[in-house]
Amino acid sequence: MERWDRIGRTAAYGAAAALVPYLVIKVTWVVGSLLGLLPVARGFSRGGWLVLNTVTIGMAAAGITLGLALVRPWGMRIPGRLVGFLAWVGSGFLVSILPFVLLTALAGSGSASSASAGSTGSSGHDVAMPGWEAVLLQCSFVGTGIGLAVALPVYLWRRWPHALRRPECPGGRATPGPLWSAVTAAVTGLAWLYWAAGGLLGITHGDERPAGWHILVGVSACWALAAAAAIAALVRRRPSRLPHPLLLALAWLGSGSMFAWSGWRLPATVYVAVAHPSDVVYPENVAVAVALHATAVLTGAGIIRTLARGDRDPASAPVAGRRPADRSA
Template sequence: MVERGDRIGRTAAYGAAAALVPYLVIKVSWVVGSLLGLLPVGRGFSLGGWLVLNTVTIGMAAAGITLGLALVRPWGMRIPGRLVGFVAWVGSGFLVSILPFVAVSALVNSGTGGSEGSDNSAGDAAMPGWEAVLLQCSFVGTGIALAIALPAYLWRRWPHALRRPERPGTRTSAGSLWPAVTGAVTGLAWLYWAVGGSLGIAHRDERPAGWHVLAGVSACWALAASAAVPALVRRRPTRLPYPFLLALAWLGSGSMFAWSGWRLPATVYVALAHPSDVSYPENVAVAVALHATAVLTGAGILRALARAARGPESVPDSAEQPAERVGRHP
C-alpha cells in the first residue's frame, strides 16, 4: 500500500510540473508581446508595471515546475529541506485559495452570465477565452497534483513529521498561541466582508461576486488554521487525526502568507499612489493592516508547527537517569 501510494505520488509530481507549462508559456507570450507592441497592456497598469507583474509570475511558475520535479527526482532529496518546505508551503497556500475561488466563481458566473475569475493578473477583459481556460486548468491541475505528490515526498524524506509527537500535554508558551488569535481575528474580518458587511468598505458598489468568494475562501482557511494550532502545539489527544490538523494548519497558514503577501504590495501602492483607474472596495488602510497581520500570522503558525514538530526539549530526557550519570562521573 505504501509503495502504491509512493508511485501515485511520483506520477502526480510530474503532473504538477506539466500542468504549469501552459501558464508559463502564456505569461512569457504576454511579456514578449507587450515589449513588441503586439499585445495590449493590462488595464490599470503601465508598461513597466505590467512587465514586472508578469515577470514575477513567470518566476513563480518556474519555481512551481522546479518544485514538482524536486518532489520526484533524486536531486530533490538533496535540496535543503527548509527551501523545499518553504516553496511547497507558499505554493500550496496560493493553490488552496485559487482552487475553491475558481470553482465557486464558475458556479456564480454561470448563473449571472459574468466572466469573473479567469486570472486576476490578466487585468484585461479582452483576454481570449481559451487563455482563461488554460490558466485555470494550470491552477487546478497543479493544485490537485501537488496535493497528492507532496505527502508522498514528505513521507519519503521526513516520515516523523506526519506522526503525532510523543509526550502529549506539554506546556505551551504564549508565543506559540498568538498566531491562533490574530488568525481568528483576520479570518472573522474577511468572513464579515464576504457575507456583505460594510464596515471598513470604502466603495460598496465595487464588490463583484469574485471579491466576495475570495474573501470567503481566505476567511475559511484563516479560521481553520487558527483552530488547528492550539491542538497541535499543546500535543493533546483530539478526536481529529493529527495529519488532518497538521494539513489544516499548514495549508491555512500558507494561504494567509502567500495571498496576503501577494496583495499587500499592490494595496500599499494604491494607498500611496492613488491611481485614477484602480480602486479597491475596502478601505486601503484597513486592507493593508489585515494583509500585514495575515502575513505575520502565517509565518507565526509555520514557526509554531516547526517548534511543535521538534518535540520537547532535551532537558527532561537528561534528567531521567540522574543516578546513573552520577555513578559514571563521581
C-alpha cells in the same frame, strides 16, 4: 506505501506539466508586448505590464521546479527549508485558487485569471483574451493544485517520516508554542468572513465589490479560521480527537494561504494607500486592509514557525550521515 509512492511521483510530474501552458502563455504575452503585437492591459504602463508578467513567469518556473523536486533524486538533496518554504507558499496560493475557480465557474462571475483583480476591487486591469487561453490558465492552476496536494505529503513522508506522526508528549503540549497566532488568525478570518457576507464596516466603496471579490475574500476567511482552529488544537494541552496529520495539514495550508495571498496583496495595498492612483478603487478602506494583510502575513509566519518548532524532536531526527532512501529512476 509503495503504491502511494508511485501515485505521488505521478502527481508530481503532472503538477509540473500542468504549469507549462501557463508559462507559455505568459512568455507569449511578454514577447508580444515587447514586439508590439499584443496590447497592454488597461491601467498598466508597458513597463508595469512587463514587470507583472515577468514576475508570474518566475513563479510558474518555480512551480515547475518544485513539482520536479518532489519526484527527482536531486529534490532530496535540496535544503529542506527551501523546499518547505516554496511548497508552503505555493500550496497557500493554490488552495485559495482552486475553490475560487470552482465557485466562480458555478456563479458565472469570473475565472482564475481575474483572482487578483477580484481581490483588489475595480482597477481596470482585466485583459481581453481568447476563451481557450482562459481555459488553459484555469487548467494550469487546477492541475497543479491537485498534483501538489497529492505529491507533497508523499514527498514529506519519504523525506521526513517522523513529521506526520503524532508526538508522544504525556501531560504536555503536542506542539509547543504560543496561542497568539490562533487568536490573530481567528480575528482576521472573522473580519474577512464579515466582508464576504456583505458587511459594510471597514468598506469604503461598497459598490466596487463584484461577486469574485466576495468569493475570494470568503475563501481566504475559511482558510484563516481553519488555521486558527488547527493550531489551537495542536498547542493545547489536551489531545485532540482529530487525526494529527489532518491538523498539521489544516495549519500548514491555512497559514500558507494567509501568508501567500496577503503577502501578494500587501505591497499593492500599501501603494494605493500612499500614491492614491486615480485608476484603482479598492472596496476596503485601505488602512484597514493594510492592517489585516500585515496581521495575516505575521500570523502565517508565526503558525509555520510553531509547526517547525514542534517538529524538532531529537528522538526522531535522522541519523547523521544517513541519506534518505530514494527509489527514483
